[in-house]
Amino acid sequence: MHGYTDAKDDYLKRLRRIEGQVRGIARMVDEDVYCIDVLTQIAAVTKALQAVSIGLVEDHLGHCVVDAARQSPEEGAAKVREAADAIARLVRS
Amino acid sequence: MHGYTDAKDDYLKRLRRIEGQVRGIARMVDEDVYCIDVLTQIAAVTKALQAVSIGLVEDHLGHCVVDAARQSPEEGAAKVREAADAIARLVRS
Amino acid sequence: MHGYTDAKDDYLKRLRRIEGQVRGIARMVDEDVYCIDVLTQIAAVTKALQAVSIGLVEDHLGHCVVDAARQSPEEGAAKVREAADAIARLVRS
Amino acid sequence: MHGYTDAKDDYLKRLRRIEGQVRGIARMVDEDVYCIDVLTQIAAVTKALQAVSIGLVEDHLGHCVVDAARQSPEEGAAKVREAADAIARLVRS
Numbered sequence: 503m504h505g506y507t508d509a510k511d512d513y514l515k516r517l518r519r520i521e522g523q524v525r526g527i528a529r530m531v532d533e534d535v536y537c538i539d540v541l542t543q544i545a546a547v548t549k550a551l552q553a554v555s556i557g558l559v560e561d562h563l564g565h566c567v568v569d570a571a572r573q574s575p576e577e578g579a580a581k582v583r584e585a586a587d588a589i590a591r592l593v594r595s
Numbered sequence: 596m597h598g599y600t601d602a603k604d605d606y607l608k609r610l611r612r613i614e615g616q617v618r619g620i621a622r623m624v625d626e627d628v629y630c631i632d633v634l635t636q637i638a639a640v641t642k643a644l645q646a647v648s649i650g651l652v653e654d655h656l657g658h659c660v661v662d663a664a665r666q667s668p669e670e671g672a673a674k675v676r677e678a679a680d681a682i683a684r685l686v687r688s
Numbered sequence: 689m690h691g692y693t694d695a696k697d698d699y700l701k702r703l704r705r706i707e708g709q710v711r712g713i714a715r716m717v718d719e720d721v722y723c724i725d726v727l728t729q730i731a732a733v734t735k736a737l738q739a740v741s742i743g744l745v746e747d748h749l750g751h752c753v754v755d756a757a758r759q760s761p762e763e764g765a766a767k768v769r770e771a772a773d774a775i776a777r778l779v780r781s
Numbered sequence: 782m783h784g785y786t787d788a789k790d791d792y793l794k795r796l797r798r799i800e801g802q803v804r805g806i807a808r809m810v811d812e813d814v815y816c817i818d819v820l821t822q823i824a825a826v827t828k829a830l831q832a833v834s835i836g837l838v839e840d841h842l843g844h845c846v847v848d849a850a851r852q853s854p855e856e857g858a859a860k861v862r863e864a865a866d867a868i869a870r871l872v873r874s
Contacts, residue, residue: 505723517714524710524737528703537691537748541774544741545781548734551710552686552781555730560679562723563660568671571664578661586653588727593645593685594873595731595738598816610807617803617830621796630784630841634867637834638874641827644803645874648823655816681820687780688824688831738872746865753842754857757850764847772839779831779871 505561516554523547555592559585598654609647616640648685652678691747702740709733741778745771784840795833802826834871838864 506513524547530540567585571578599606617640623633660678664671692699710733716726753771757764785792803826809819846864850857 504720506717506726507720510717510720513717514714517710517717521707521710521714524703524707528700528707531692531696531699531703534690534693534696537744537752538770538774540692541741541744541748542777544737544744545774545777548737548741548781551730551734551737555727555734556679556683556686558723558727558730559682560675562727563656563678564672564675566723567656567660568664568668568675571661571671572668575661575665578664579657582653582657582661584724585656586649588724588731589652589682589685590649591728591731592682593649595734597813599810599819600813603810603813606810607807610803610810614800614803614807617796617800621793621800624785624789624792624796627783627786627789630837630845631863631867633785634834634837634841635870637830637837638867638870641830641834641874644823644827644830648820648827651816651820651823655820659816677817681817681824684821684824688827742865742869742872745868746861749842749846749864750858750861753846754850754854754861757847757857758854761847761851764850765843768839768843768847771842772835775838775868775871776835778868779835 505563505565506558509557509561513554513557516550520547520550520554523550552592559589559592562588598656598658599651602650602654606647606650609643613640613643613647616643645685652682652685655681691749691751692744695743695747699740699743702736706733706736706740709736738778745775745778748774784842784844785837788836788840792833792836795829799826799829799833802829831871838868838871841867 523543527540527543527547530543562585567578567581570581616636620633620636620640623636655678660671660674663674709729713726713729713733716729748771753764753767756767802822806819806822806826809822841864846857846860849860
């Protein structure tokens with residue numbers, strides 16, 4: 503049971519759509535589609551992946567972090583540190 | 596009293612350094628420094644600003660969000676929603 | 689014939705690996721893997737997609753834009769404008 | 782004489798505005814403004830810096846890279862390589 507469990511089906515649907523979009527980009531490259539159009543499509547997939555990440559972060563904060571904080575300040579602090587590292591990787595990616 | 600209050604002096608020092616770096620970039624443009632060198636410097640400032648943001652997010656989660664969660668699940672949820680929106684703006688900026 | 693034609697096989701291989709990584713992320717969600725580990729994996733895929741984009745931009749500049757510039761300043765300028773828009777979408781994604 | 786020379790005054794004006802915005806962020810921190818509002822303002826400054834970068838890249842491609850390409854394919858290729866590295870730093874920042 504994790505932060506995203508309630509919305510699992512929605513995440514799976516979005517990830518399958520993204521998988522299909524990546525396959526579509528490979529097909530574009532294979533069919534020699536114009537570079538700029540390939541780039542536009544990659545930017546769309548990157549945005550879709552970021553949206554999934556942001557949703558997962560929100561679910562994680564709302565469940566795992568909030569629950570830990572309600573257990574004890576120490577457990578809250580440990581989860582916050584871990585979440586902040588994940589957010590940093592996200593911002594830099 | 597906010598999440599970043601303990602580290603306020605550190606944030607102020609970093610922001611003043613960033614302000615000086617932006618002034619330095621204006622000087623580079625004014626003195627016709629090579630475009631690529633200006634771009635390298637802007638990338639460095641952007642990274643420094645992101646590092647400040649990530650620090651502020653961590654402090655915010657560790658204080659405001661954790662405190663709200665310990666008050667009540669509802670207050671925790673409201674703070675999480677607000678923090679997630681701020682993180683989304685950060686990821687997209 | 690596009691900027692990336694010479695490296696087409698390499699791009700296809702990388703895109704197929706990315707497609708597999710996205711499928712792996714869906715599997716992680718399906719198996720209730722811990723949110724933070726899912727986020728780490730999404731950040732890795734986003735980085736891999738950005739690396740493909742940067743490669744495509746370089747190939748595009750080195751072929752389509754340079755060729756256009758050698759045809760005429762006007763054609764060069766048109767291709768530069770188009771490339772800059774694609775780069776902007778990339779930076780903002 | 783560089784790619785951005787024609788628009789130098791515009792860049793200087795934008796960089797001075799950004800410098801003022803960074804000073805404003807330091808003031809917000811000094812006056813204990815709410816973390817989320819500080820983060821919103823940092824995201825705005827980051828976007829403004831990225832817009833300057835994208836403008837500089839376009840000017841650089843349209844002048845330095847196009848001119849080099851018109852000199853010789855080798856000079857064009859060298860400038861493209863250098864520009865692609867700068868774009869990569871921009872995308873990753």
